[in-house]
Amino acid sequence: MDFERAMIVFAHPDDGEFGSAGTVAVWTERGTQVAYVCVTDGSAGSNEASADRDELAALREREQRAAAEVLGVEDCTFLGIRDGMVEVTLDLRRALTREVRRFRPDVLVIPDPSRLWDQERTYINHTDHRAVGMACVAVANPDSSTRPMFPELLDEGFEPFELPHLWMPTWGEDADTFVDITETIEKKIEALRCHASQIHDWPVDEWIRARAKERGAPQGMEYAESFRTFRLREDRD
Ligand SMILES: [Zn+2]
Numbered sequence: 001m002d003f004e005r006a007m008i009v010f011a012h013p014d015d016g017e018f019g020s021a022g023t024v025a026v027w028t029e030r031g032t033q034v035a036y037v038c039v040t041d042g043s044a045g046s047n048e049a050s051a052d053r054d055e056l057a058a059l060r061e062r063e064q065r066a067a068a069e070v071l072g073v074e075d076c077t078f079l080g081i082r083d084g085m086v087e088v089t090l091d092l093r094r095a096l097t098r099e100v101r102r103f104r105p106d107v108l109v110i111p112d113p114s115r116l117w118d119q120e121r122t123y124i125n126h127t128d129h130r131a132v133g134m135a136c137v138a139v140a141n142p143d144s145s146t147r148p149m150f151p152e153l154l155d156e157g158f159e160p161f162e163l164p165h166l167w168m169p170t171w172g173e174d175a176d177t178f179v180d181i182t183e184t185i186e187k188k189i190e191a192l193r194c195h196a197s198q199i200h201d202w203p204v205d206e207w208i209r210a211r212a213k214e215r216g217a218p219q220g221m222e223y224a225e226s227f228r229t230f231r232l233r234e235d236r237d
Helices: 013-030 052-072 090-103 127-143 151-155 183-193 204-219
Strands: 004-012 033-040 075-081 107-109 164-170 177-178 224-231
Touching: 004 090, 004 127, 013 033, 013 052, 013 075, 013 107, 013 164, 013 183, 033 052, 033 127, 033 151, 052 151, 075 090, 075 224, 090 127, 090 151, 107 127, 107 204, 127 151, 127 164, 127 177, 177 204, 183 204
Parallel strands: 004 033, 004 107, 033 075, 107 164
Antiparallel strands: 164 224, 177 224
């Protein structure tokens, strides 16, 4: 798990923090370079009649950058697609492929595209999460590794890149990898609090601790995040 470079792709500002901020903080503390790619502008993150979508988008980008700083993430890209309207298009696949070929991560962390709802059936997964996940699995194969895919990226200097590892945060029973976040849970909570426009006075501290405890306990960890992982190519050396 000692990756040199990790890239986290997510749909909305704050998704990355909910799914993997504890793990990201563990990685950056160990010297892993981490890049964030936020696909949407987060501009549907308010039901207030007076909300201005462009103002909200600007605010949410600032909140996301502040959260990234807490976690030691120095590389933040915003693709700016309208919140709620993500589709798996060739344009999105090209944009994500550009980021992956540029950064050449050892591990790509993405939303699980197969998740339609939670196990308890109390939550329908957001369509943007699934669409971003689906675009990302296309990037994993064939887009990033295959020379004839998006030849225009070659003109921009982005050579093909074969992803070694793909991880998907999961709260479900399909988890195969648990990361001990006992030392970084405070940073995860601090990073989530940066998303003040979304958190309001919600007791994020309690909620995060309860979930991380539930994940960690069977593994003998105080707090954990859990992932479904894929090994797509053997590491070099
Ligand atoms: Zn989201």
